Amino acid sequence: MIKKGYVYGLGMAAALIAYFLLMKVLGLEANFYLRIFNFVILIGGVFLLFNSQIKNGKKSVTYFEGLGLGFRSTVTSVVVFIAFLAAYIYFLDPEFMAILQSSQIWGNNLDLLEVAVAILIEGIASSFVISFGMMQYFKKYTVSPNASINA
Numbered sequence: 001m002i003k004k005g006y007v008y009g010l011g012m013a014a015a016l017i018a019y020f021l022l023m024k025v026l027g028l029e030a031n032f033y034l035r036i037f038n039f040v041i042l043i044g045g046v047f048l049l050f051n052s053q054i055k056n057g058k059k060s061v062t063y064f065e066g067l068g069l070g071f072r073s074t075v076t077s078v079v080v081f082i083a084f085l086a087a088y089i090y091f092l093d094p095e096f097m098a099i100l101q102s103s104q105i106w107g108n109n110l111d112l113l114e115v116a117v118a119i120l121i122e123g124i125a126s127s128f129v130i131s132f133g134m135m136q137y138f139k140k141y142t143v144s145p146n147a148s149i150n151a
Contacts, residue, residue, distance in 0.1 A: 004053055005069045009076025012045035016081045020088075030099050039126060042077065046070045046130050050138045060143040063135060070131030078123025082116045089115075 016038055023029045054066055061069070089096050089112060100115055101108050135142075 004049065005072040006076050008045055008049040009073040010080060012042055012073065012077035013080035013084070015041045015045065016077060017084050020081075020085070029096070030102070039130075042074055042126055043130055043134075045077065046074060046134050049073050050134050054138045055141045063139055063142050066135050066138060066142055067131050070134055071127045074127030074130055075124060078120060078127070082119050082123075085119070086112055086116055 019037060019041060020029070023031075023034060028034055049069065050066065053069065054061055097110060097112070097115070101110050
């Protein structure tokens with residue numbers, strides 16, 4: 001089950017990277033509000049993960065194991081995306097930092113480390129919200145940790 005969390009996390013990271021590159025090709029990378037779709041990508045990935053592992057899976061999980069699974073997959077995807085974005089800015093498009101600074105979300109005079117930390121904090125917060133929200137739906141498919149094996 002842990003391995004599946006990382007696999008789905010890598011899939012979500014690939015979707016985030018593809019979306020970023022699509023926005024770059026379309027010239028929409030400066031539109032901050034399109035970043036909301038990143039959240040939608042993470043929600044979709046966690047839903048697919050939970051659907052395959054909890055609802056349709058053969059192995060039952062507890063509520064907190066499900067929360068950990070969602071958190072692990074989302075943080076994995078965010079960390080991979082941060083590594084991609086850092087490499088993209090450092091090697092391919094250093095001018096992208098000016099776009100991030102002009103968004104006025106994080107302030108001016110940013111460096112790459114500050115951007116990475118800000119995205120990591122956003123990603124961790126998103127992972128808690130998404131995992132908790134999804135477990136509210138999928139909790140009917142989990143088992144209680146206090147459930148008797150013979151029951």
